[in-house]
Every structure is written in structure tokens, then in C-alpha cells.
Amino acid sequence: MVAGGEVKGNIYYLNEYAAKRLNLKIEKKIKGKELVGLKYISPFDGLSGIKKALGKYEHEVVATDEKILPVSEEEGTGLVHVAPGAGSEDYKLGKKLDLPVIELVDEEAAYISDLGEFSGKNAKKHPEIILDYLKENPEYLFDIVPYTHRYPACWRCKTELVWRVVDEWYIAMEPLREPLKKVTQKINWLPKFGLKREIDWLDNMHDWLISKKRYWGLALPIWECSQCGHFEVIGSKDELREKALEGWEKFDGNSPHRPWVDEVKIKCEKCGKKMQRIPDVGNPWLDAGIVPFSTVSTDNKSEPLYWKDKGEWEKWYPADFITESFPGQFKNWFYSLLAMSTVLENSEPFKTVLGFATLLGEDGRPMHKSWGNSIEFNEGADKIGVDVMRWMYVRQDPSLNLLFGYKVADETRR
Structure with missing residues (x-):
């Protein structure tokens, strides 16, 4: 970290790479840790909503945790702003350092009340209002330059997203980590690598958002x-x-x-x-996780046997066999079944699980209409023939992804 020369009447702290890019005269070199604890003010501290959220807290320079929020020397200034209410990594670091979380936008991405001239304006549709505000308060602004960076988007429709902090309900999973792992190891996983994947998920799981x-x-x-x-x-x-x-x-x-x-x-x-x-x-997986307890009754309609006649219920538990697609279920259905059964019975909810891989387009990518590689069933059945399709499936090792398409079907037919 260096202290650059005087620019616009101010001394700026930034990393050495940035100073060289900007052709600044280096007045002094210091270590980043020497800045930790310095107090500063923000451009938005005058807004009543910010004052209320901050309370007695004063902005200060903090040391990052490289495992949570790494700061690169090759880009930017070497200093980053931490916004616990506007990003996953920022939130985790803020929680560790006990930083205040500030609520800024509502469900429509409009700035909430008590934020002065920003209130009611849409953060997603009008990002320029922040730049306009900084231009009107130049004492906080060094420069504005175009910058390309990653931005969150909906995985399904690719719509750009806006981070919003809200109160949610969680189940604390840390006390269950080891009991869950013990129960998981009692199950016969097919293929065998399924056990390793589930244990890996349990080793790294966070609290369960429900x-x-x-x-x-x-x-x-x-x-x-x-x-x-x-x-x-x-x-x-x-x-x-x-x-x-x-x-x-x-x-x-x-x-x-x-x-x-x-x-x-x-x-x-x-x-x-x-x-x-x-x-x-x-969360729908709460429902899915209690299947062993909620669905077994004398007529599939009346009160579950788990509450009514546990002795009879035990004849049906655990299930002998279940099967589902591997990729997503380690953190979804398998996980929720294991969690519920561990808490309620401290035992495995099923004896054997067969996990199968994924059906992909013949180009090796997931099938999506937007990508142009999806095949509607009736169209595929007409062009390929159902017997050929059946053979494509039955000859496939279920632990491996199946590439599906007209060229692959022609090879299978021959």
C-alpha cells in the first residue's frame, strides 16, 4: 500500500499497482495493516435512514478475511467498500466483524423512505442517480472510469438482479453436522462416490434457510x-x-x-x-424431507402412522430403496430426508439410494430452449422412434451423463 502524491488537494491511499497505472508520485510506502482502525466518513452518512441504521457505529478501515472476501492487487485500488446488505461475501465478512447491515431497497428495488432524494427511485432502473449524487459532492469523488466486472443474474432468465437484505428464518445446522454424517454412512450409496459427495456437502453446509x-x-x-x-x-x-x-x-x-x-x-x-x-x-424441501413420516398411513389419507401407531409405522421404515438424479439432490432431497430423520429418529431414512446422472444435449450442455438444443418429446419420438430412445436409456450407465440428440440416436440405430 502506498500514499500517492497530492491530487486535487488530497492525499490518496492506494496499492502500488494502481499508483503506477495512474502515474502518481509515491510519497510513502506503508503496509495495509497500518490503515486498519482509521475512521472515515461516507458520502451518504447525512441521510436520515443511514444515520438510524448506523447508530453509534463509526466507519473504519478493517482487515479482510481472504477466505471470505479476497482483495486483489492487480485491479482496483487495493481498498474495497464492504456493504453487508448488498452481497454474499460482504454479508459474511460483515457478520464476522459485527458490522451494521443497512436495508436500502424494497421488493421492487426502489429505495426505501428516509433516504432523502433517493427514496422511491428504482435502484435497478436508475443506477446513474448514485453517480449524479457523487458528482454533486465532488469531495468524495476521485474519478469515474468504465469498469467491467461480474454482476449477479437470474440463472433461469438471465435478468440482472439487485441485492436486498431481508429477515429470514434458518435452522442452525452446526449441532447436526456430525450426527448427520454418522447417519449418512449407514446408507448404501450407488454409485459409491455418492457417499463422498454427500459427506462433502455436510462438511461445508451452512445454516438451512427454511x-x-x-x-x-x-x-x-x-x-x-x-x-x-x-x-x-x-x-x-x-x-x-x-x-x-x-x-x-x-x-x-x-x-x-x-x-x-x-x-x-x-x-x-x-x-x-x-x-x-x-x-x-x-422451503419446499421441508415438505420433501418429512415424506417417511407424513405419507405412511393405513389408507394413504388418514392420520400418519408415525403419530397414530408408531409400532406399525416402524415396519415401513426405513425405506428399502429410493432413486433420484444425483447432481442437485445431495443438497436437496437426500439432504432434507437425512436432516429430518436424524432429528426425529437419529437413523437413516432409506437403506439404499441409486443416483443417476443428467440428460444433456449432444453438444454436452444442459438442454434449454434459449440455447436451441432442447428436443420436445413428441418431436423426438417421431424422428428417433421410441424403441431407439428406450435402447439409448437402457444401455447407459446411470452414473454417467447421457448425451441426447438426433446424431447420437442415428449412431444408436446403426
Whole structure:
């Protein structure tokens, strides 16, 4: 790190590479760690919403964690701004260093209230308003230059995204890491490398995000007090009926989904106020994970045997065999089944799992309409023939990806 010469009446700190690129005279060389702890002010500190979010916190230079947010010497200035509310790596570093997380935009990517001239304006549609603001406050601005960098986009439709910080609900998975690994090792994995992949996921898993900002879905059975912040997880309909202060008659007889379940209010054990169910619905994998417990009944319709007759249920548990595509299920279905069964029974939910690989286009890429390499089934059946298609599948090692297309089909036919 160097202290560059005077530019526009100021001394600038930047790395040596940047100083040379800008042809600045180097006044002094120092180590980056010497800057740690220095206080500074930000261009946006005067906005009331920022003041409120910061509280007594003062901006200061912090040392990064290279495993979380590496800072390159070859690009930029050697100094980066950490925004815990606007990026995954920034959030992780901010959490480690106990930095404040500032909420800036709403669900439509519009700046929220208390942000002065930015409030109500859309951050995604009008990014230039930040540059305009800095130009009007030149004491914070060194230079504006075109810069190419990676930007987050939707994996499905490629729409550019805007980072937004929101409150979510998680299951703390660290206490379950070792118990999960022990249960996983009791299972027969086909192919054998499946065990290694699942263990690798468990070794690196984070807390499990279980909430979704949607209307349709599994209503999370969590009631929260808006007065004191106390929350309570309800374990059954019977428990909810016993604790209901109002709304039970509107919920009774309906499925445990919105809007009916939202009618039920219960009493806060801490302050005595009415508690409301949180608006979030559950991650679909919560549902998928309780299949061994929720689907086995005498007629596939009545109360699950797990609650009604556990002795009978144990005759069906664990499942002898399941099969699913390997690539995504180590962190999805296999993971959720293992998590639920470990917590509830501390045992494996299935004895054997066969994982199969992926169907790809004959160019080796996933099939997508937007890429022009997808084949609609009826079209493929007409041109290839169903017997040829069947043979392509039955001769394939399920642990290997299958390349599918007209050229591959012609080779198979011959």
C-alpha cells in the first residue's frame, strides 16, 4: 500500500499497482495493516435512514478475511467498500466483524423512505442517480472510469438482479453436522462416490434457510409477538387449538395453509399480547424431507402412522430403496430426508439410494430452449422412434451423463 502524491488537494491511499497505472508520485510506502482502525466518513452518512441504521457505529478501515472476501492487487485500488446488505461475501465478512447491515431497497428495488432524494427511485432502473449524487459532492469523488466486472443474474432468465437484505428464518445446522454424517454412512450409496459427495456437502453446509417470501406453500407454524419479539413454534393442530385466542373457527376444517391458518392468534407467554403467525411459507424441501413420516398411513389419507401407531409405522421404515438424479439432490432431497430423520429418529431414512446422472444435449450442455438444443418429446419420438430412445436409456450407465440428440440416436440405430 502506498500514499500517492497530492491530487486535487488530497492525499490518496492506494496499492502500488494502481499508483503506477495512474502515474502518481509515491510519497510513502506503508503496509495495509497500518490503515486498519482509521475512521472515515461516507458520502451518504447525512441521510436520515443511514444515520438510524448506523447508530453509534463509526466507519473504519478493517482487515479482510481472504477466505471470505479476497482483495486483489492487480485491479482496483487495493481498498474495497464492504456493504453487508448488498452481497454474499460482504454479508459474511460483515457478520464476522459485527458490522451494521443497512436495508436500502424494497421488493421492487426502489429505495426505501428516509433516504432523502433517493427514496422511491428504482435502484435497478436508475443506477446513474448514485453517480449524479457523487458528482454533486465532488469531495468524495476521485474519478469515474468504465469498469467491467461480474454482476449477479437470474440463472433461469438471465435478468440482472439487485441485492436486498431481508429477515429470514434458518435452522442452525452446526449441532447436526456430525450426527448427520454418522447417519449418512449407514446408507448404501450407488454409485459409491455418492457417499463422498454427500459427506462433502455436510462438511461445508451452512445454516438451512427454511422461509420463502411467497403466498402459496407450506405455512411455517411460527407465531411471533410484534410487541416483544418472542416467537413460538407450534407442533400440531391440537396444540394450536389449545392455545388459540381467536380465529380457530375460521381455520377449523381447512388445510393448514394461508389464508385460514393466519386467522389464528395465540397469547404471547412473555408479555401477554396476541401473537400472529409469520407471513412466510416454508422451503419446499421441508415438505420433501418429512415424506417417511407424513405419507405412511393405513389408507394413504388418514392420520400418519408415525403419530397414530408408531409400532406399525416402524415396519415401513426405513425405506428399502429410493432413486433420484444425483447432481442437485445431495443438497436437496437426500439432504432434507437425512436432516429430518436424524432429528426425529437419529437413523437413516432409506437403506439404499441409486443416483443417476443428467440428460444433456449432444453438444454436452444442459438442454434449454434459449440455447436451441432442447428436443420436445413428441418431436423426438417421431424422428428417433421410441424403441431407439428406450435402447439409448437402457444401455447407459446411470452414473454417467447421457448425451441426447438426433446424431447420437442415428449412431444408436446403426
